[in-house]
Amino acid sequence: MKTSIATVSISGSFRDKLTAIAQAGFDGIEIFEQDFLASDFSPREVGYMVRDHGLEITLFQPFRDFEGLPEPHRARAFARAERKFELMNELGTDLILICSSLHPEAMGGIDRAAADFHELGGIAAKHGIRVGYEALCWGRYVNDHRDAWEIVRRADHPNIGLILDSFHTLARRIDPDTIRSIPGDRIFFVQLADAPAIDMDLLYWSRHFRNMPGEGDLDVTAFTRAVLATGYAGPLSLEIFNDQFRSGLPRLVAQDGLRSLIALTDQVRRNEPSLKIDLPDFPAPTPVEGVEFIEFASSRDDAPVLESLLAAAGFEHAGRHRSKQVSLWRQNGVNLLVNTETEGFAHSAWLTHGTGVSELGLRVSDAQDSFARAIALKAAAHDPLGQNAAELDIPGIRGVGGSLIRFLDGKNDLWQVDFEISDPQPKGAGLAKVDHIAQTMAYEEMLSWSLFYTSIFPARKAPVVDVVDPDGLVRSQAIDTGALRITLNGAETRHTLAGRFIEDTFGASTQHIAFACDDIFATAQAMAARGFPVLKIGANYFDDVEARFGLHPDLTERLRAHNIMYDEDGSGSFLQFYSQPLPGGLFFEIVQRSGGYGGYGGPNAPFRIAAQKRNILPFGMPRS
Ligand SMILES: O=C(O)c1ccc(O)c(O)c1
Numbered sequence: 149m150k151t152s153i154a155t156v157s158i159s160g161s162f163r164d165k166l167t168a169i170a171q172a173g174f175d176g177i178e179i180f181e182q183d184f185l186a187s188d189f190s191p192r193e194v195g196y197m198v199r200d201h202g203l204e205i206t207l208f209q210p211f212r213d214f215e216g217l218p219e220p221h222r223a224r225a226f227a228r229a230e231r232k233f234e235l236m237n238e239l240g241t242d243l244i245l246i247c248s249s250l251h252p253e254a255m256g257g258i259d260r261a262a263a264d265f266h267e268l269g270g271i272a273a274k275h276g277i278r279v280g281y282e283a284l285c286w287g288r289y290v291n292d293h294r295d296a297w298e299i300v301r302r303a304d305h306p307n308i309g310l311i312l313d314s315f316h317t318l319a320r321r322i323d324p325d326t327i328r329s330i331p332g333d334r335i336f337f338v339q340l341a342d343a344p345a346i347d348m349d350l351l352y353w354s355r356h357f358r359n360m361p362g363e364g365d366l367d368v369t370a371f372t373r374a375v376l377a378t379g380y381a382g383p384l385s386l387e388i389f390n391d392q393f394r395s396g397l398p399r400l401v402a403q404d405g406l407r408s409l410i411a412l413t414d415q416v417r418r419n420e421p422s423l424k425i426d427l428p429d430f431p432a433p434t435p436v437e438g439v440e441f442i443e444f445a446s447s448r449d450d451a452p453v454l455e456s457l458l459a460a461a462g463f464e465h466a467g468r469h470r471s472k473q474v475s476l477w478r479q480n481g482v483n484l485l486v487n488t489e490t491e492g493f494a495h496s497a498w499l500t501h502g503t504g505v506s507e508l509g510l511r512v513s514d515a516q517d518s519f520a521r522a523i524a525l526k527a528a529a530h531d532p533l534g535q536n537a538a539e540l541d542i543p544g545i546r547g548v549g550g551s552l553i554r555f556l557d558g559k560n561d562l563w564q565v566d567f568e569i570s571d572p573q574p575k576g577a578g579l580a581k582v583d584h585i586a587q588t589m590a591y592e593e594m595l596s597w598s599l600f601y602t603s604i605f606p607a608r609k610a611p612v613v614d615v616v617d618p619d620g621l622v623r624s625q626a627i628d629t630g631a632l633r634i635t636l637n638g639a640e641t642r643h644t645l646a647g648r649f650i651e652d653t654f655g656a657s658t659q660h661i662a663f664a665c666d667d668i669f670a671t672a673q674a675m676a677a678r679g680f681p682v683l684k685i686g687a688n689y690f691d692d693v694e695a696r697f698g699l700h701p702d703l704t705e706r707l708r709a710h711n712i713m714y715d716e717d718g719s720g721s722f723l724q725f726y727s728q729p730l731p732g733g734l735f736f737e738i739v740q741r742s743g744g745y746g747g748y749g750g751p752n753a754p755f756r757i758a759a760q761k762r763n764i765l766p767f768g769m770p771r772s
């Protein structure tokens with residue numbers, strides 16, 4: 149499988165784009181004519197530059213408003229096309245994309261268009277050029293790949309073929325299986341793009357909101373399956389018009405592009421095993437089965453404040469690492485590690501971000517398999533733990549925001565091998581497991597983080613919700629990877645609580661950890677007795693929530709007494725309260741889910757954030 153990406157998908161100068169695309173490992177690029185025109189290089193120079201980067205030019209595009217024109221426009225369109233064929237010979241590429249016409253003078257008619265293409269095929273052949281015809285989904289007469297194919301079929305010329313673009317097919321909700329009956333050798337090129345489900349004008353949606361396959365809501369997998377089932381063996385090329393990518397880091401966007409193509413084609417071969425996919429074999433995604441540990445990087449001086457918050461939340465000191473300055477805090481099945489080493493990864497993480505989450509230990513069915521999949525998807529391997537021969541060798545990858553993810557399975561017991569356990573089963577205050585981990589990033593990076601998780605794990609994404617902060621908007625997207633749920637919070641401004649966290653911690657990822665319990669009132673009581681610094685919620689909130697859900701006043705009174713917020717969805721209810729933040733901004737949430745409640749208390753978030761902003765002095769700081 150040849151991979152390719154259009155120059156429009158990446159920001160920067162022509163040379164920046166090429167470098168990023170080549171470094172990410174693509175085989176080819178589509179040259180978007182505007183990018184060529186804006187550059188200062190001759191066509192020959194561009195050709196040399198591309199090939200010097202080890203890339204090939206898979207496509208030159210777009211040529212607009214060709215077919216169905218009356219004279220004198222028609223003759224001019226042919227002359228214009230011929231000029232481009234000459235240019236392409238200098239560039240060193242043989243395939244041009246013509247998109248369906250929007251010309252005000254254009255006339256409809258499949259046969260008229262087919263006749264134009266038949267004639268153009270003859271001219272193209274003389275220049276050694278092939279022409280691919282693409283239906284723009286907002287095209288004036290042709291806006292459906294089935295009509296574009298009919299024109300190509302009737303044009304009946306070996307130098308005229310079809311170009312398919314997942315966006316144009318899927319945005320119009322055309323069944324991608326209609327592609328299966330097109331002969332694969334008549335499909336000259338395939339462009340791939342996803343997009344979030346937003347109800348808007350097709351052209352505007354396409355030019356601003358496309359994203360990488362897997363980052364949006366279109367069924368690009370079904371589209372690609374249908375394409376490959378035809379026997380099409382040309383490049384799969386990303387053509388992504390996206391406002392954030394246009395200003396994003398070229399290297400990051402290109403890397404994400406390749407990751408998305410690998411994940412997509414892997415999914416295609418798993419869903420349709422009869423297809424021959426030219427992709428190295430690697431393990432299937434398997435769910436996270438549990439959070440084995442969360443490690444905090446800290447220092448000898450800073451750790452006591454964190455540890456007093458852990459103690460107040462019911463965690464008990466339950467052991468220590470056999471050879472490192474790492475202590476284990478435990479409560480039922482929840483293991484938290486506090487690392488105060490003065491060298492190594494955790495120490496660097498503490499130096500960079502302050503006290504915060506530096507590592508997630510995830511339990512999976514086979515640690516080596518999960519690791520191998522992540523590496524195949526271009527995650528960066530981290531040095532294994534256990535250089536020290538007595539320690540467990542736990543495979544790890546660089547996660548997002550500079551933290552690490554470790555994969556653990558049942559083959560070895562980390563707690564027996566690496567730790568001295570003093571209290572195997574402290575009961576604590578009733579926290580039973582990690583419910584979710586909330587990670588914060590700049591809004592521009594949100595798609596990249598979500599792709600990271602959804603490509604490695606069999607993850608489900610919830611729709612993005614807007615969370616109103618008094619000083620801006622935060623977009624929040626929940627990802628469910630099995631036993632671990634992650635909420636990604638994309639901050640638009642540095643004035644939001646999330647934005648301030650990124651700034652104050654120099655880009656730490658985990659802003660809060662939510663723990664689940666079975667009886668939140670008992671847990672709240674037990675924590676209060678231990679001095680838990682609960683976040684105080686304003687009285688107006690409780691009046692409203694009682695009216696909104698028709699709660700019994702006794703229940704409202706208990707909620708108010710413990711600063712517990714309430715939510716319901718169609719299938720259950722949700723109770724939640726929060727800690728005050730630690731210095732740096734990390735905080736804890738305690739939740740109880742009942743019935744099949746699947747959310748995160750989103751409607752409560754604005755009131756929680758407002759309360760946090762009123763309460764700016766972190767836990768552990770002297771209040772004078
Ligand atoms: O938005 C456009 O005009 C445009 C141009 C070329 C394409 O291949 C495409 O999918 C869209």
Ligand SMILES: [Mg+2]
Nearest residue numbers: 282313339387
């Ligand atoms: Mg296209």
